[in-house]
Amino acid sequence: MPVMTAPEPVRHDRVKSAAERAAIDASCRGPVLVFASSAVFWLLMGSMLALIASFKLHIPYFLTGSPELTFGRVRMAHLQSVGIGWASLAAVAACLWLMCRLSRAELMYPKMLYLAGALWNIGVFLAVFGIIFGAGQSVEWLDAPPYAPPFFVAALGIVSAWTVAVFRRRREPHLYVTQWYILGAIFWFPWLYLVAQFTIFWAPVTGVVQPIVNWWFGHNVLGLWFTPVALGSAYYLIPKIIGRPIHSYYLSIIGFWSLALFYSWAGMHHLIGGPIPAWLATASTVGSMMMFIPVLAVAINHHMTLLGHFHRLRYSPALRFTVFGAIAYTLVSFQGSLMALKEVSKTAHFTHYIVAHAHLGAYAFVTMIFFGLFYYMIPRLTGREWVSSVLIRIHFWCAAVGITTYFAALSIGGWWQGRMMNNPDIPFARIVMYTQPHLLTRSLAGLLLTTGHIAFAISFVMNLAGWGKQRSGGPTLFVEPQATYPPGPPSL
């Protein structure tokens, strides 16, 4: 058996290393900021659409006069705006920047990435406004009208090729865990998207095979696109911010491969009890139960890495958002595994409980980690600090309290909605009226979330516009070590 010796760490001096990192960040600056800023734009758009849809569920006369803002259309437009707009564009920004930094390679030929950014935004624009003006497709996650997907596919192709190109030009010999996740994600998502588009729209398959493919896509877009990028981001940010390597590299490799194998099998339990072969739902239930392995691996790893460093949550906005997201990942995955069980699903199915679960995943986990990444990444790209602590704090507390309230209200409401729906002696009217206060609470939570997003967007735009304090000296240090101002009391 050949024995490999540990690679001798290359001895740069501090200045040289910092200069290299600054050059890499500078090469990413343009394209990554294009993706990041358009992500923030679609986040705001998605929040507005979400609020309209949410208020309509307890005030049916709210904006009811025009077909453009009817509930079904707004709900479809919301999902495209936050799913293909915000979260996917943020994921692309994350993939590009993290891949450059971890490969220690500059981003080459950025013009093609500007083109990709433009194509992607045209695609989201066509999707959102196409749906609003009556061309929604009623295929969950794939509601975009037929003229929008070619733009995503082209943009995605460029992004994947560029990410791989950076990886191929890497100077860092070691492949860090974040890079595994990113390489997986940029390969899985195009495959998923093309198969789903092909079998549902371009050459439609028969009958119930469509919803089967639909849920294979719908579940995997979270499991094999958002989750790997967000986890990869957390695997980089948490150790990097607290200055401590991750607890166990072995656990991370188990986590990665078991996620790749098992997560892709989940999804069919969305059709539990429906007109599909029983073995399909069973296969997905098995896949979902096996998800305990990667989730435990990641949970133990992140927790043990942080152990003894929790006080840093008070100082680092990026860490605070990221850790919130990492905890939510554990929760949402445990909940998801349980929900795949038939005993749980027969109550939760067809209710707001599912909506709560989806937002725990897509918001409390994925979106919060992307917020954390943005708070870390943007100052390093623009060379300016965030302009205001207060805005960041407003953002964090609105997001944290908002999503917790959202989850609690819809989980409780949805569960009892399901119990009542399973009892045919209870008239439907009573169920509709029972959910009203829960839906109202959800709207209030949505207002809170939107307030946070506005604070975030203000911070973001001010930073781009050059309002923040210029970062002098070492280009990658967030806080200047020689700063002389007296510290204020740390506040949470």
Place this chain on the structure above:
Amino acid sequence: MTPPDIALLATVVGSIVLFGGAAAIALGWAFRDGQFDNFDQGSKSIFGPDEPVGEATDAFPGINVEVEEATAPW
């Protein structure tokens, strides 16, 4: 069991053998290739001389982490 059931079972078992076998071979190769030697070394690859292990790299604007850490009660 009807013929379609048997065909399905055969495909499922066949796929498990195929995919499981491929995974086992890949794992064996990875061990022999030495990919698991000095494994934890890799976790330090994200640190460098300018951002070494043990140094925090992010804080709210206006907070000096080192001063805070020195004066904080923990």
Place this chain on the structure above:
Amino acid sequence: MDRGMVIFLGALLTFSSSWLGLVVFPFQQLGNEQPYTKEEGDVPYPQPLQGLALAGMRVYQHNGCMYCHTQQVRSVKFGDWWDANGEYRTGADIRRSYGLRRTVSRDYIYDNPTMLGTMRTGPDLANIGVRNPSEPWHHTHLFNPRSANAWSIMPSFAFFYTREKIVGNRSDKALSLAREWTVDPGYRWRPSAKEWNAILANHGDVLVAQWTAGQPASIDIKTPEGKMRLLEFWLTTPEEEYQVIPNADSEALVAYLLALRKAEFPLPEANE
């Protein structure tokens, strides 16, 4: 060989397992299902949608109806509840008369897209054409769901209807709705006190005559109470000069709803 290739091959292998299992196998198992004919010469079931109903399916699709209404009836064994005597029971869908039987994959072979749905903010519609075959009911309900069920949170689809001045006779297609629903389409209308006083000043006598034609009791519109009672009566009468008629979209949508009969025809594989 660099380790990037390991990641790539591993990602390919794991993912293609699920692609085979969850896309290719189901496609092979279900992709070629044929309509059912019990005896030779029978009309096969199901039949593809045609004409107006097909156009209505597009209206249903483009307006996201699926996000509140499922189209699948589950077996009598699915789900559990306890009845008034504390007895354990299963299966609510059929008891709620969502269908006469569970739906199976064959019911959907002509659906494109197949809108099974995942949410029941509103009731299931797989068999709505059998459960509620009244075309006028569906029109008035779509125009303003609160006119049928006060508790409903369904959006009004009044934008699929036209309110127009009656020329000649009232149209056969006109919705038989009271003026409180039709004056301001999509909303529930009430005149302000000032408007009501003006109406009374102009047409008070006619309205009182209408009231007394159906009621033995007389009414005094000088008193606030009489005014109020006459208003409530007046709001429940149809508008004299205006009518609401369906547009092409709502005509098609109702034709589609009436064509939804997925859980009626007996199929051998759906005997639960």
